[in-house]
Amino acid sequence: MSNSILADLILHNGDIWRGREDGRCQALAVWQGKILATGSDAGILALKGPETEVIDLEGRFASPGLIDNHLHLISTGLVMGMVDVTPDAVPTLETMVEAIATRAARTPKGAWVLARGYDQVKLDTGAHPTREDLDRAAPDHPVLVTRACGHIAIANSKALELAGVSESTPTPEGGVIGMDGNRLNGLLAENAIGLVRSAIPEVPEDRLVEAIELGGRLLLSYGITSTMDAAVGQVSGLPEIRAYELAKLAGRLPVRVWLTLLGDPGKSIVEDCWKMGLVSGAGDDMLRVGAVKIFLDGSAGGRTAWMTQPYKDEPENLGVQMLPDEQVFTLVKDYHGKGYALACHAIGDGAIEQLITAYEKALAASPDPERRHRIEHCGYPSAEQNRRMRAAGILPAPQQAFIYDFGDSYVSVLGEERAAGSYPIGTWMRMGLRPSTGSDSPVCSPNPFPNLYTMITRRTWKGTVLRESECLSREEALQAFTEHGAYSQKAEGVKGRLVPGQWADIAVFSENLLEAAPETLRDTTRCVLTLLAGRVVHDAR
Structure with missing residues (x-):
């Protein structure tokens, strides 16, 4: 010394x-x-x-600042201003209706009422709210209530009317429009949610900056000093990049952020960013361009994750395949060739198979053993898929908070045996795949302590144990929350x-x-x- x-x-x-x-x-x-x-x-x-x-x-005990390796920072800040319909806040359908009605009462007629966080499995009804439920809560306001996972939303009649969605509206590819008989029930899944979201006014720039600051300060209060913003451009498109830069210049960027650019067809900001030189690695240790994200399927709890075996009690339902194989292969090869790492959303084994194959093809065309492509969530991989990930240098980026919050939902939609293998972080750790962890906030709370609890116990909020052999030791859990998060961002030399x-x-x-x-x-x-x-x-x- x-x-x-x-x-x-x-x-x-x-x-x-x-x-x-x-x-x-x-x-x-x-x-x-x-x-x-x-x-x-x-x-x-x-x-x-x-x-x-x-x-x-x-x-007292101290550690490296935690790294939440997958959340939506802007959305986390924005949701802090929405109606809270998480299970703790509204355990019953009636309390949800009351909460929305209370917000509507102080909102000008015709203005939007937005809510986020419900899980139908935890509601007293055991079912999604309906268009009629939301009409009852706020007949004079357009209302959109988003499920915790973000892959399903419920719209009321005013919202559907403003968006021009009717019983004759064609269902978008990779989407679901819910019907009860011949009438819309308000449920929208995956790409169909965009039909209504497009009618919601754009978020102004100052509100984006404020959301970055609010969300970042919340993270600091939990000991989280770094994060990955998963799908920059999803809320307001390219202006989100400007908002991040303005937040940084104004001293309003509280945490280190690794930006993941939305790359979905029709919504992508990648081409514009690439033309400006904003490729993987651009920036500094406070704000850096990380990867490109494409959504390949939905969520397991919402029965929209793309599986190769059907959901329990729904023999025809394999979930939602968002994009055809050749389109995914072409996109991944293009983004890889432009110099980007990729961090794509794939939960079911069908989507994971599509993504691993796309990564393998891109790496064969342009070898780069240190590109560190990621699979976001990576909920239900097969043993063979895990072996292929290791061979190709592909990293799993799961959220163990999902086990805590949604593990019982997985049991209900997949059965006990399939649900037990959800997000197999112990297997990945033993294989040397350097799994990280995160919250996917606002899908789950960014509070890291339930996440740590579940990594070392594999227990859900109800106490259900999902395959104890996937537990981590305390040091492994902290390593996932620090070192491995840094590694998957190619930042292991500066943080973690x-x-x-x-x-x-x-x-x-x-x-x-x-x-x-x-x-x-x-x-x-x-x-x-x-x-x-x-x-x-x-x-x-």
Whole structure:
């Protein structure tokens, strides 16, 4: 340890987990935003100078800042202003109707009422709300209520009328329009949701910037210092790129963001970004262009993930294939050839098969063993698909929060045996596939503690265990939340560990994440201090 440089900041008297292979220490020193040294209290305090800030951790546990490796940051901020219809907020259909009616009462007639977060399996009715339910709540307002997964939404009559959707409207390819007999029931799935969303006014630029800031501050309060925004362009198109740059320039970008550009046909912002030189790697450690995203299927809980075997009690339903094979192969090859990494949405084994094949073809045409293409979610891969992923250097990017929030839904739609193998993170860890984790917020809360709980227990919110052999050890779970998130963003050299030369992105917790009881982790643990580049950005001590 050199004494030629004095620290700008010292954290001491702590239990600091530096990384899975790096072990734990008592103290660390920061200089110019990066880790200068780690070690014992005595050794690190020797780097204290007259201007050094010193923080006593009082024995608390600290780790690298968590990396939520798949969420929608702009949407997370925007949803904070919508009607909360998550199961905790509205456990029954009637309380959902009341919540929407309350918002409508203070909203000008004719203006949109938007809600997000319901799960029909957790509602008292066990069914999706209907057009009539929403008409009852807000007859004078267009209403759109989006399921937690984001792949199903319910529209009321005003919303359908404004969007020009009727019983004679053709169903878009890769979409579903729900009918009860010969009448619309308000349900829209996958690409059909866009029919109504297109009638909702555009989100203004200042609101986009505000959403980035609000969502980012929420992440910091949980000890999350980095994230991947999965599908930039999904809300407002290319202006989202400008909003991110403006947020950064104004000091309103709270967390490090790895941008994933929407690449779906008809909605893609990739061509415009490519013309501007915004390819994978462009930017800096605070805001960087990451990958391109294409949606290949839906969600398992909504019975729209593309499977090779039918859903329980629906022998004709294999889910939704969003795009034909040749179109996917062409798109992936084009984006790969332009220099982009890809991080495409594929949950069912049918979609995973299509995507692995596309990646294999692109890599054969333009070999690049370090491109690190990802499969977002990767819910139900076969053993052979896992082997092909390893051979091609493809990384799974799952959200273990799905097991906690939706595991019981998976059992109901797939049966116990198929549901048990959902998101097999233990298998991936043993295979060396470097699985990361995330929340997919606003699909699930970005709160990392249920996510950690489920990684080490494989328990749902109801206590159902989905294949215990897929559990991770505590250190493996933290590695998924830090090092592996960094690796899948090609950022393992600058973040994800607390070692000299890496950014001093640090989270301090009320409980020891490596030792506290699983229920304590889930229920009472909180982040008490968050630092980004050695600067305190959240303090709840």
